[in-house]
Amino acid sequence: MSRVLAAMSGGVDSAVAAILMLDEGHECIGATMKLLTGDGSKCCSLEDINDARAAAWKLGIPHYVMNYTGDFTRLVIEPFIAGYEAGETPNPCIECNRGLKFSLLIRRARELEAAVLVTGHYARIESTPSGRLLLKKGADPKKDQSYVLYMMGQKELGFTRFPLGHLTKAEVRKIAAARGLSNAGKEESQDICFVPGGDHGAFMETWRGKPYPEGDILDKTGKVLGRHRGLVRYTLGQRRGLGVAVNAPVYVAAKNSADNTLVAGDESSLYEKTLETRRINLIACDNLDRPRRLAVKTRYLQQEQPALVVQTGPDSVRVEFERPQRALTPGQAAVFYDGDVVVGGGTICSVG
Numbered sequence: 001m002s003r004v005l006a007a008m009s010g011g012v013d014s015a016v017a018a019i020l021m022l023d024e025g026h027e028c029i030g031a032t033m034k035l036l037t038g039d040g041s042k043c044c045s046l047e048d049i050n051d052a053r054a055a056a057w058k059l060g061i062p063h064y065v066m067n068y069t070g071d072f073t074r075l076v077i078e079p080f081i082a083g084y085e086a087g088e089t090p091n092p093c094i095e096c097n098r099g100l101k102f103s104l105l106i107r108r109a110r111e112l113e114a115a116v117l118v119t120g121h122y123a124r125i126e127s128t129p130s131g132r133l134l135l136k137k138g139a140d141p142k143k144d145q146s147y148v149l150y151m152m153g154q155k156e157l158g159f160t161r162f163p164l165g166h167l168t169k170a171e172v173r174k175i176a177a178a179r180g181l182s183n184a185g186k187e188e189s190q191d192i193c194f195v196p197g198g199d200h201g202a203f204m205e206t207w208r209g210k211p212y213p214e215g216d217i218l219d220k221t222g223k224v225l226g227r228h229r230g231l232v233r234y235t236l237g238q239r240r241g242l243g244v245a246v247n248a249p250v251y252v253a254a255k256n257s258a259d260n261t262l263v264a265g266d267e268s269s270l271y272e273k274t275l276e277t278r279r280i281n282l283i284a285c286d287n288l289d290r291p292r293r294l295a296v297k298t299r300y301l302q303q304e305q306p307a308l309v310v311q312t313g314p315d316s317v318r319v320e321f322e323r324p325q326r327a328l329t330p331g332q333a334a335v336f337y338d339g340d341v342v343v344g345g346g347t348i349c350s351v352g
Contacts, residue, residue, distance in 0.1 A: 013120030088331025237327025277346030
């Protein structure tokens with residue numbers, strides 16, 4: 001069998017991915033990516049590194065900590081902050097997958113003469129009769145991670161294994177417990193991994209070394225309703241934290257970076273039927289040579305919705321939903337599905 005590099009985050013999923021490759025008879029090397037200095041976040045913390053090391057020791061495989069702190073800052077943190085400063089709501093997990101896991105870590109795997117990179121993602125890779133590789137949803141709908149993997153190309157898919165793609169989370173924990181792994185019951189974090197306490201505004205102010213200025217909260221007529229605490233602390237559709245006293249619930253309907261104002265509106269103001277994407281990546285085909293009726297997902301935890309998807313340029317796609325969608329947000333990803341197959345996706349750049 002072949003040598004594989006297993007990306008081990010310290011969680012149960014990546015540990016079981018390594019187990020399944022060992023059970024197939026492969027030589028397995030464990031690798032943990034160190035992405036931040038210090039231990040003030042949930043991203044590659046000392047605890048996570050120790051959990052990954054303990055799992056590797058239990059499995060009898062070598063384990064290495066690989067330092068990517070500079071790359072993580074350049075490819076993930078800085079674009080994340082710049083996106084918020086431009087009025088967007090970026091998805092750092094997608095950029096981490098794009099720039100680090102399935103780029104730099106694949107390069108390191110090749111240097112170590114590994115045949116594939118193995119991760120604990122819940123997704124599947126399958127080949128068509130023509131040899132084209134497809135990215136498909138994981139079998140467990142509650143854990144499917146295909147949305148954050150849409151940026152993978154044929155070369156990346158060809159060098160990657162997702163051993164958990166056909167399993168449920170319960171089955172993964174059962175395998176870990178049967179092998180005596182101490183992280184079998186480890187809980188998962190839903191927060192941005194490098195933002196302590198989930199407060200991205202405070203993180204950005206600390207990182208930049210400056211406060212973000214307050215500004216007016218307006219209604220759609222321009223009437224001042226109150227003050228916001230810095231535009232970067234808000235995202236479209238948000239209700240909590242506005243501090244506006246009116247007779248009905250209001251939500252963030254728009255952010256205007258040019259004059260540092262936030263527009264609040266009622267629920268109906270949040271719905272749009274169209275969006276435009278940039279930085280597109282198509283997996284199931286080279287181009288969308290005709291408008292396609294597909295299902296489109298615009299948030300990680302959202303159920304995909306029926307839409308007409310039209311490629312408008314080499315790096316742009318327009319999505320026209322059958323029904324208006326709530327809080328379509330620039331900076332997030334729009335991912336296109338044909339059943340379980342990820343056709344492709346892109347970054348939302350405008351809506352309406």
